[in-house]
Amino acid sequence: MADELTPETPEEEQPKKKHKQRKNGLYPGVSDELAESMRTGWADTELHGLEPIPQAAHTAARRAALSARFPGERLVVPAGRLKTRSNDTEYPFRASTEYAYLTGDQTENGVLVLEPTGETGHSAAVYLLPRSNRENGEFWLSGQGELWVGRRHSLTEAEQLLGIPARDVRELAEALTEAEGPVRNVRGHDSVIESALTDKVTKERDEELRVYLSEARAVKDDFEIGELQKAVDSTVRGFEDVVKVLDKAEATSERYIEGTFFLRARVEGNDVGYGSICAAGPHACTLHWVRNDGDVRSGDLLLLDAGVETHSLYTADVTRTLPVNGAFTDIQRQIYDAVYASQEAGIAAVKPGAKFRDFHDASQHVLAEKLVEWGLLEGPVERVLELGLQRRWTLHGTGHMLGMDVHDCAAARTEAYVDGTLEPGMCLTVEPGLYFQADDLTVPEEYRGIGVRIEDDILVTEDGNRNLSAGLPRTSVDVEAWMARLKG
Numbered sequence: 064m065a066d067e068l069t070p071e072t073p074e075e076e077q078p079k080k081k082h083k084q085r086k087n088g089l090y091p092g093v094s095d096e097l098a099e100s101m102r103t104g105w106a107d108t109e110l111h112g113l114e115p116i117p118q119a120a121h122t123a124a125r126r127a128a129l130s131a132r133f134p135g136e137r138l139v140v141p142a143g144r145l146k147t148r149s150n151d152t153e154y155p156f157r158a159s160t161e162y163a164y165l166t167g168d169q170t171e172n173g174v175l176v177l178e179p180t181g182e183t184g185h186s187a188a189v190y191l192l193p194r195s196n197r198e199n200g201e202f203w204l205s206g207q208g209e210l211w212v213g214r215r216h217s218l219t220e221a222e223q224l225l226g227i228p229a230r231d232v233r234e235l236a237e238a239l240t241e242a243e244g245p246v247r248n249v250r251g252h253d254s255v256i257e258s259a260l261t262d263k264v265t266k267e268r269d270e271e272l273r274v275y276l277s278e279a280r281a282v283k284d285d286f287e288i289g290e291l292q293k294a295v296d297s298t299v300r301g302f303e304d305v306v307k308v309l310d311k312a313e314a315t316s317e318r319y320i321e322g323t324f325f326l327r328a329r330v331e332g333n334d335v336g337y338g339s340i341c342a343a344g345p346h347a348c349t350l351h352w353v354r355n356d357g358d359v360r361s362g363d364l365l366l367l368d369a370g371v372e373t374h375s376l377y378t379a380d381v382t383r384t385l386p387v388n389g390a391f392t393d394i395q396r397q398i399y400d401a402v403y404a405s406q407e408a409g410i411a412a413v414k415p416g417a418k419f420r421d422f423h424d425a426s427q428h429v430l431a432e433k434l435v436e437w438g439l440l441e442g443p444v445e446r447v448l449e450l451g452l453q454r455r456w457t458l459h460g461t462g463h464m465l466g467m468d469v470h471d472c473a474a475a476r477t478e479a480y481v482d483g484t485l486e487p488g489m490c491l492t493v494e495p496g497l498y499f500q501a502d503d504l505t506v507p508e509e510y511r512g513i514g515v516r517i518e519d520d521i522l523v524t525e526d527g528n529r530n531l532s533a534g535l536p537r538t539s540v541d542v543e544a545w546m547a548r549l550k551g
Contacts, residue, residue, distance in 0.1 A: 190229075419491075
């Protein structure tokens with residue numbers, strides 16, 4: 064990685080001066096001649112006639128709904144700032160979900176502000192960093208200048224793309240400090256904005272804004288459904304990629320699987336939507352195994368839980384449990400088929416008007432029946448469910464909302480989410496599992512170290528549901544046949 068040329072670079076690290084330089088007061092260590100050279104001679108690269116981003120009409124409708132919910136109040140929604148990974152390197156930036164949902168923009172330091180225009184209505188503006196300044200040298204002397212990190216859109220270009228007036232974000236903090244009237248802010252993303260609003264906001268009022276924006280994302284519009292399908296389709300191809308290289312993973316580790324899927328995510332999307340779980344053998348019993356540094360062995364199962372995130376930040380979330388050598392053993396198939404039957408019952412319970420908890424209850428009922436049938440729990444099944452005894456091996460809930468966050472709508476009220484009712488346009492996962500830990504002495508030895516989860520992304524439709532990830536096989540027989548075809 065190139066080192067940045069900054070005013071603080073020690074003199075002994077600068078090239079030897081062959082000619083006397085005039086002192087540059089603005090940038091010590093930079094000659095007047097170099098400063099003048101870097102200031103001039105650049106072509107005009109302004110882009111003209113840009114078309115709005117595909118979701119611009121949808122983001123406008125979302126802002127209108129937000130305006131109607133909080134009349135007469137100033138609403139501030141930041142994108143966030145770069146976070147340091149180590150020393151002078153940063154994590155890749157990912158805009159806050161609330162900001163991206165309302166603007167479609169994904170640049171760091173951005174802030175959406177809705178200014179009240181009276182008792183009802185708002186005027187929206189997005190505050191952004193403008194193009195790097197060539198006159199003062201910021202574009203080449205700052206580590207975040209365009210020479211170092213790439214071109215930014217001008218404010219005029221941003222207005223054309225986003226369909227929102229764009230202004231210089233460097234002037235926003237002072238303006239907010241002087242602003243009067245009620246204000247709400249989405250917290251946790253921008254400390255500069257929060258400092259400017261310290262004496263103007265309350266935690267309770269800000270939380271109401273965050274909760275509203277979380278619940279607003281529960282029902283997806285047509286653009287969002289299309290993006291989720293796009294994310295799932297790329298994810299299906301990523302799973303196929305993995306099956307084709309399982310022999311190489313056996314020769315290395317779970318990280319070969321992680322890297323293989325990551326390549327698909329970066330080529331076809333923005334990133335992975337969350338840390339890929341590439342859990343082979345007993346690691347499959349660790350719900351969020353993301354170390355991915357274990358062995359991949361023939362005869363074991365691979366639990367792959369991964370999702371591609373689209374360029375618009377919508378993510379898939381799919382899990383398949385695959386026999387590394389392409390064939391289930393008898394006990395692996397027994398456990399897998401039980402989880403499949405549980406998932407089938409859960410998916411069947413996803414429909415408009417159903418309670419959100421219904422698909423979980425349906426899935427858990429099947430798993431409890433299987434555990435009683437296998438002699439691992441004493442029945443009747445109703446007793447097992449009442450006491451929650453199956454949870455020793457089922458461990459987690461059977462699904463969650465899905466969207467721009469893998470666990471979407473997480474700030475929603477319980478009565479609007481977990482205790483709520485399903486509606487057309489909602490998208491959720493159905494992902495039951497059974498996990499028999501390697502050290503669990505309450506089960507026969509042949510069960511130990513086997514973990515199985517099957518997860519699909521399900522869209523609630525007007526007349527039932529649609530499995531967005533139906534492109535991946537689910538039955539044990541179909542999984543084996545699919546793997547055989549891919550491995551040739």
